[in-house]
Amino acid sequence: MARRGHRFALALTGATLLGALLAPVAARAADAIGDPGFKIVALDKKALAGPLTIARQGSFFVGGRDIQSQDLSTLPAYAAAGTITVDQMYTRFQVPATARGTSIVLIHGCCLTGKTWETTPDGRMGWDEYFVRRGFPTYVIDQSGRGRSAVDATAMNAIKTGRAKPDQLPVVFAASHESAWRIFRFGPEYPKVYEGMQFPVAAQRELWQQMVPDWLNAMPTPNPTVPALSELARQLKKTVLISHSQSGIFPFQTASLDRAGIDAIIAVEPGACPAADGDLKPYTGMPIMVLFGDYIDLSTRWAPRLKTCTEFVEKTNKAGGRAELLLLPAIGIKGNSHMLMQDANSLQIADILASWIEQRTASK
Amino acid sequence: MARRGHRFALALTGATLLGALLAPVAARAADAIGDPGFKIVALDKKALAGPLTIARQGSFFVGGRDIQSQDLSTLPAYAAAGTITVDQMYTRFQVPATARGTSIVLIHGCCLTGKTWETTPDGRMGWDEYFVRRGFPTYVIDQSGRGRSAVDATAMNAIKTGRAKPDQLPVVFAASHESAWRIFRFGPEYPKVYEGMQFPVAAQRELWQQMVPDWLNAMPTPNPTVPALSELARQLKKTVLISHSQSGIFPFQTASLDRAGIDAIIAVEPGACPAADGDLKPYTGMPIMVLFGDYIDLSTRWAPRLKTCTEFVEKTNKAGGRAELLLLPAIGIKGNSHMLMQDANSLQIADILASWIEQRTASK
Numbered sequence: 001m002a003r004r005g006h007r008f009a010l011a012l013t014g015a016t017l018l019g020a021l022l023a024p025v026a027a028r029a030a031d032a033i034g035d036p037g038f039k040i041v042a043l044d045k046k047a048l049a050g051p052l053t054i055a056r057q058g059s060f061f062v063g064g065r066d067i068q069s070q071d072l073s074t075l076p077a078y079a080a081a082g083t084i085t086v087d088q089m090y091t092r093f094q095v096p097a098t099a100r101g102t103s104i105v106l107i108h109g110c111c112l113t114g115k116t117w118e119t120t121p122d123g124r125m126g127w128d129e130y131f132v133r134r135g136f137p138t139y140v141i142d143q144s145g146r147g148r149s150a151v152d153a154t155a156m157n158a159i160k161t162g163r164a165k166p167d168q169l170p171v172v173f174a175a176s177h178e179s180a181w182r183i184f185r186f187g188p189e190y191p192k193v194y195e196g197m198q199f200p201v202a203a204q205r206e207l208w209q210q211m212v213p214d215w216l217n218a219m220p221t222p223n224p225t226v227p228a229l230s231e232l233a234r235q236l237k238k239t240v241l242i243s244h245s246q247s248g249i250f251p252f253q254t255a256s257l258d259r260a261g262i263d264a265i266i267a268v269e270p271g272a273c274p275a276a277d278g279d280l281k282p283y284t285g286m287p288i289m290v291l292f293g294d295y296i297d298l299s300t301r302w303a304p305r306l307k308t309c310t311e312f313v314e315k316t317n318k319a320g321g322r323a324e325l326l327l328l329p330a331i332g333i334k335g336n337s338h339m340l341m342q343d344a345n346s347l348q349i350a351d352i353l354a355s356w357i358e359q360r361t362a363s364k
Numbered sequence: 365m366a367r368r369g370h371r372f373a374l375a376l377t378g379a380t381l382l383g384a385l386l387a388p389v390a391a392r393a394a395d396a397i398g399d400p401g402f403k404i405v406a407l408d409k410k411a412l413a414g415p416l417t418i419a420r421q422g423s424f425f426v427g428g429r430d431i432q433s434q435d436l437s438t439l440p441a442y443a444a445a446g447t448i449t450v451d452q453m454y455t456r457f458q459v460p461a462t463a464r465g466t467s468i469v470l471i472h473g474c475c476l477t478g479k480t481w482e483t484t485p486d487g488r489m490g491w492d493e494y495f496v497r498r499g500f501p502t503y504v505i506d507q508s509g510r511g512r513s514a515v516d517a518t519a520m521n522a523i524k525t526g527r528a529k530p531d532q533l534p535v536v537f538a539a540s541h542e543s544a545w546r547i548f549r550f551g552p553e554y555p556k557v558y559e560g561m562q563f564p565v566a567a568q569r570e571l572w573q574q575m576v577p578d579w580l581n582a583m584p585t586p587n588p589t590v591p592a593l594s595e596l597a598r599q600l601k602k603t604v605l606i607s608h609s610q611s612g613i614f615p616f617q618t619a620s621l622d623r624a625g626i627d628a629i630i631a632v633e634p635g636a637c638p639a640a641d642g643d644l645k646p647y648t649g650m651p652i653m654v655l656f657g658d659y660i661d662l663s664t665r666w667a668p669r670l671k672t673c674t675e676f677v678e679k680t681n682k683a684g685g686r687a688e689l690l691l692l693p694a695i696g697i698k699g700n701s702h703m704l705m706q707d708a709n710s711l712q713i714a715d716i717l718a719s720w721i722e723q724r725t726a727s728k
Contacts, residue, residue: 051419053415054415058490059482079540082541142512148506151577159530166530174437174448208447213514
């Protein structure tokens, strides 16, 4: 019944639903956690603590292509001309001793790497280990052109040696602490903090250390992470693609390319959802969850994104899909920043995701 | 007695010793593995296979500094001015359920990241897991400015917007497949293979995917990895710094900075050893092992490095140190490339390193 009711809520018009979701903080009701439409089953404390036994672990790359270049080096010790491999995607995994049939893939967002999901800035267990302890084979990637996945930096040498012009330098940006503070909704501006906000700001330095320059806008189209995710999903056979922020659109683009291997999609605060007036067929055959944290109504960046994602969820369901939108404050979970996998209640959020996967897919 | 003999060999003059070490391939003797001066104890097959139980795992950063810049972005979505953190060192670790008191730190070389030590290109267990199974808390780093450790890319935007000139672009180089083939001693030139060479060339694509542009020459002096390793060693209290190739000098520079926490140093095919005529005091108080693989005499890059490292070992011992040089062919282990942690006999080499640590330090 609750599930019905939840579906009904999502079938409201975007405007009506948003009106309810974006009610002012003061008007937010209930201390008890409300019903998200599925049963939230917490991982018990015994499973969370103590030694962890894994069946196997390792890392590998997916995708990539060889290119020839004359601009590999300006140093005599390394030849300027030759072949390099670019666009590949680094993937690290752990498979627990007692593993479910469905695996998960954790896909980080802007200006970050797979480190996003590991130990939190204040030293608590990351989602990477949580999901292994919950029984899921867990795959953490570095997007193509980020972290351990190489960028193509040859343009730098072409410009350094005068073979190309400075305006041909790739677009590479870094998010400042001050920008990230607002974008991640820690507060209205650096260093002010929203009341009740759950990111461990005392450990913020460890977050700043995680941030890397972002070559996203210098990558080919489609972003090579998308076909690489597709290849990974085919290898894994039954997997849930879990995105965050800037990578939010990637699992949808992957499903649009090829549904093979994708069991479900979870978009954690996606930077974009597919257009509600576009072709929604690729998304109707699988469970989809779009999740947002708190303070959305206070952010000119995130409020419109919630709106378009709400419309996407609604239209996908009208087209016969099984999409759900979960706004955490609507079920009484308050204070979550954009970095909710690192917030003080990160494992509570993980419980929600894992419960949803267990109940919506054939993961058991 | 064997140990004495080994020490004696190292006390030969550099020229005499090198003459013996660099004897032509055809003249290499013995099929049985010779005596390296300590007992090689293989990790038994039971410990190598089956589930792995770890007490704890995670990741964190060491070091880094905040800089202000006007050149963070050329995109409207991200402010051009603000603060970012650079020079930090990413560190991932696993502590086995039954852990020794001495930990190890694995420090990768040029154009690579911590991936070096993980699953081999042909899918076998990496040294990262081997050492955990052997009982060592194991720490794998990405050098500052490589992999998950951010580079400072602000100069790119300064040049793109005309605030700086193209020749101020940082020196960033990529090693081509063809260069790496020779440097890693897979063969005399791409794609020729030395007879008996142990790198799994059929899986070479997975090695090319591991390679990343190298900002080494764009880093401040001393390389921020060095003070970061020092801070890490102090945190770990008793650790063995294991370098490879380009990072070979880093553990020595770290010991020179501060000996605290450093139990021993292993230099796997170091790109450089400390100068034999320099101050050797920082190195006399700890066990040091310098290890080289095969085909050194065929490489104009590596033969001189073996020579200077041999002189370093000899002079360090004359100054009262406990340094050892192990040339694998000299004990009958043949065919090792520069990437010996990925060679077909990689776990045999790991047995040698682990045995040496166990017998030379108070690790038990």
